[in-house]
Amino acid sequence: MAKKQNFSKAIVVGKALAAAALKRRAEAIEKRQRVLANAKLKIDPTAKRVLAKAPVTHASMGVLIAEGDSWFDYPFHDVLSDLEDSYGFDVESAAHRGDTIEDMAYSDGQLDAFSRRVEKVLRTGVEPRAILLSGGGNDVAGDEFAILLNHAASGIAGLNESILTGVIDQRVREAYATILAAITLICKSYLGHPVPVVIHGYDYPVPDGRGFWGGGLFPGPWLEPGFRRKGYAEMSKRKQICVELIDRFDTMLAGLAGRPPFGHVKFLDLRNTLSTGATYKTWWANELHPTTKGFDAVTKKFVSMI
Template identity: 55%
Template sequence: MSFGKDDKHAVQRGRRQAEEIINERNNDMAGVSIQKSYLLDSPPDVPRHKRDALGPKRPNGTLIAEGDSWFDYPRSDILTILGDRFGFEIETVARRGDKVEEMAYSKGQLYGFTQRIEAVIRRGDAPRAVLLSGGGNDIAGPELAYILDHADSPTPGLNKAVLEGVINERLRHSYLTIITALTSVCEERVGRRLPILVHGYDYAVPDGRGFMGGWGPLPGPWLEPSFREKGYSPGQARRRLVRELIDSFNYMLENLTSSTTMSHVIYVNLRNSLNNDPSEYKKWWANELHPTPSGFLLVASRFAEAIKRGDNAT
């Protein structure tokens, strides 16, 4: 797959952003010396029984993550499980609620990402892989209403032109920009490309459930209000349209990562990981957008498998 003019512009934008961040970090660190008055005579120690209670040192390397609520969810998320259950050390700048556009075009997460890489290198380690999660906040919530045509209109369903613009232009270019920026930072700081894992979510159920009943740090619901606004009754029509939306997003990511220039980028297909059968789905889906702890465990296992595949991707 070859890149078009807009794709190439997104790649160039990502490289410029990485260069700007690297220059900022180099300037921030230039001439900085640690104040001797703050140096420790010996590092502080933790009693052995306290260390033993936390288990052995995590043996599977360090992951650096940037993303949204699938990486930053209260109590249990993909990163927490990859650390606790699969033995990875985790460095993360993920923030629930962030959009891919924000990750791509504002430099906050990229600056923090660069700091995390530097911290890992200073410890004498090299990151094993980079994990990137995003897109749900770009197509759910109020944004979904703009993609849906009214149920009583001549063309009910997902508006093909709007969907094309959102998925295959806006999100594609955002992903190209952030992937290129992350790749460039890794090449500069680590001296080589690192595997970058991306994913496209699973088939959510638009049943109107938000986080903890619709309050707290992630209130929701994110899907049902738009369907109700556009005249869609609860049932299979809503589920079918969510499936089409998730498929479109996954097809974009799969296509994007098939480019020879993206050989280090691993697409993790999470579709059909979580059962969304009407009689079973609440066991796996905590609300409209997020898995239960059991669901996150299934998803994290898919990531663990992909991380292993990624060892040979660069």
């Protein structure tokens, strides 16, 4: 009963946050319209000739709007860049590496940025084909990770069930319900109907201590320090725990998709897309992020669902 009540509260919070964002955006839109109405636009004749010769194409597989973390905002190559370059989609993104799902759900600025992307797409005269939402990895990895583990030398070694429940099945789940309710209301306010939403889990990582560009001054590692702190030296045991963690996270997400009021939300299962065997470094650039080859494999699954 408590879980159902919390879920309902998350929906209410999401709708309230969306309503506040829509009110701010309405004021911003009115201001923009006044500026455009009063503007006297002058175009240099030379520029007109250049523009007339420039090739223009509107060919596209559709417009996608994205909100998320580093899987959507990674240097040089990520899911979104691959969707544009390899599959012909146009992507409007409010994603930012390092963001938690709580950042996305409860920050006014995040919802404003998302709404602005929707407005930008609608001004072109088309509707978004889908909304892509990525998040949750930063809520359980990094500085937060060690607290999920009982010490390896204890009689209760492995993931701490009560803390895992609190983080994934309560905190992250409620944040997801909140942001899904918010972006659903925003899209319905602009379009009169919801837009299909794709949420995704992650693949099974290899906690080998590699951070972004080797770590050091750069972000990461995100998993190995927690394992080392709690006495887990064997890679096989570390990998087993990561499998349990990802399975738990994915089960939670899959339980949100397709159920009222989220019938328009689809869950994309990315497990076993990237190898964790002997050649895993060709698939994983570090503990949490795929290589270019890995992102290509992940993006292919996004395309199949879209």
